[in-house]
Amino acid sequence: MRRRLIGTAAALILGATTAETQGLSLYGLPGLVDMPTARAMEDGSLALTAGGFGGTLRNTLAFQVTPRLTGSFRYARIRGYDFDGAQDRFDRSFDLQFQLASERGPGPAVALGLRDFGGTGIYSSEYLVATKTFGSFELTAGLGWGRLAERDPLGAPLGLLSDRLATRPDARAGGIEQTGRLDAGSWFRGNASAFGGLAWEPSERWRIVAEYSPDLYRLETDRGLVDVRSPVNLGASYRWDNGIALGAYAVQSTDLGLRLSYGLHPARPPRPGGAEPAPPPLLPSPAGGPATLMQGLEAQGIGLEAIEIDGALAEVRIENRRWPVTAQAVGRTARALGNTLPEGVERLRIVFTESGMPMSAVSMDRQAFAEMEFSPEGGARLREHVALDDAWREFDAEPRFTYGLGPYAALSTFDPDAPLRADVGLQLDAAHRLGSGLSVAGRLRQPLAGSLDESDRVSDSRLPHVRSDSARYDRSAGLELTRLTADYLYRPGPDLFGRVSAGYLERMFGGLSAELLWYPVEGPLALGAEVNYARQRGFDLGTGFRDYDVWTGHASAYYDLGLGYRAQLDAGRYLAGDWGATLSLDRDFGNGFSVGAFLTLTDVAPEDFGEGSFDKGIRLEIPVSWITGVPTRSRIRQTIRPVLRDGGARLNLGNRLYEITRPVRGRALTEGWGRAYR
């Protein structure tokens, strides 16, 4: 029993931030050179790969979604692919690989994979693959369809089941208008070819691979871009401890291939113990008064909104400005209270507030908090001891003005003229809280350097241009009023939150927005509804408006599926007036790092939607403290959409209630208590 315990502990404590990327292919997924293997990455790990040869470059972000499911997004460039070599092709594709059997038993690992199942179809292929390890050798054999069945086809295996499955419809026939649709009708259809290979890992750092590839690169050879002289590809890769792996390959006997991969694991930040100073120790007896308490809390990045002492109970209303983990904010607050409040106070009630609106309360015995400080699993024991409840009764919050001046960076991705454009500049944020829940807040931006204004893309959208004119906003290039709103946050009742916003709601739209959210303190389920009247803003990002206006809104359900998975369903009317629903799935690593994907289907016909056929994307949320170890509530959010079109677009509101309440409701409140005494 103890051995197992020690083993687990060692993996978590000693485990590096990084994740294994040595066994990846030029496609950035577990594989040899171009061929896949049936291996899976470590559950939860992320791998970034840039790999290619000749004029082909593939940039892939791969994520081990579950222990068996691997997903990836790829952005590839094939030089001279279009217009007889005059133009490069920038190709976006998604892959999925599902491990049907792991290698635990005597049999091999077996996996089923879909490459480029929803992109432009250049890499469109499917495979069934088995991999077995023999000591330091790893043997792989598989059957491939589509692109992986170009050399020596063995016939159509599924043709035995049905004549319909004997031939493969051309997934690429529809051209760019058809992209983004699931090519399910062609999966595993038509001829299949065999592929296979061998990997040898003579040491932990080296991996030598050889493979037989049935991929003739027909699309590329037809254009004279690739010369395939041999079905055999060879390679070697080396990995360092910092998560980087570098590989060199001989591809088709004609090209030199290179691969650079970097892997990280969201559950293992570089500094898990945090870089913040030790908390002030609990004193044997309290000293000081209310002023000391306020100073003590301020020094911890905690604002004291109000304090009320009633006999043995002290209730404080605080605003957490620093701590990304709520339990740690509880700990720091309880320390300051324990060190200053008179000895007669036996019970502490800490109410978290946001913009003067009470959110949730954490109550505990003062004595118990002190006693568990250095006990084994002290934080987990404290969690068992505390009571969590909804603190919905409003209070009078003092007016307050806050502002911040800092740098910002804005990105634009996947424009075929320039795949990555960026601006950097200065941003001024200011907020004036007028009273409980009522505030006025705005943001001004001045771009200083960058290339966002260089885009001369003109939208060809058949829908109202609610997002596709973004380049026109970028070209304004001057001082911009990013947003300016009056917001009222309130608590209509227990477990209920309300919000009304008016003004310049986001960069492209202004108007009115009203929202209601029901979210029980510890519950996994939250339900919300939002109604907005939005009018499109002028391209100069000043105070003017354009003619387009729309009523838009959604009913939303948020559900914590357990084990870190979170689902969200939003159904309603989108900005272009289209009706439909968005399904999102995120995996949350218990430290604020999350990786997710979403897709939106609306009543816009794919041909009207344009390239991509429907809105979809992946999103990453990384707390700045995950990277630096220094506590801050700032987070980096990045949504990667292969194409940004007008269908399925929602308002970009900065203060949706679920996002505001999430840090102090549900899992974010009930977990993370191991950090309470940090």
Added chain:
Amino acid sequence: MRWVLTGLLLAACGVSEPPATEERYAALAGAPAIQVGAVRTGGFALFRQEAMRDGRQSYLGPGGVGLVLDRGLIIASRGTPDALMAVEVEGLHAALRQTTGGETLRRHWYLTGTNENEELALTCAVRPMGPREVRIGGGTVPAHLMVERCDGVNVIENLYWLGRDGDILQSRQWIGPRTGALSTRLTRRPAR
């Protein structure tokens, strides 16, 4: 391309709030202190006592590093590369004060990247190493050296120089895989 005042932007990036930590450390001038060293880097600093509660002493070092000692044994660390949340050393206090030593169990709890406390358990043997001298406050104090050898995922060796009354005058104690060992030494002889 827009190239305006990039220098201004860089200046804005460099703005950070002044550390209150150094003030907190400075305010402890004159408090009882111990000398603490990092075995890996060879650096030393004075750690000043910030509080004593239930026999446990909380010390603060420069840069916000905190150590909590129970009769000379480190039972928690904060601000070190490993956050050692708690330590249980069953039988260690007794074994150190027996001439023959003894077998003990050492359990450490570390803060993980997913905000849990993960346990590391080690089985240890404490053995006497004979008399030594310890330099404290400009003089030498007679001591005897005890060694605690632990096996688990890590093989660690902690050293304790104990005075005649059983006080730990000087030590080398392993904190965790990222931090390595720290040395501690009293800055004045224990008063009896």
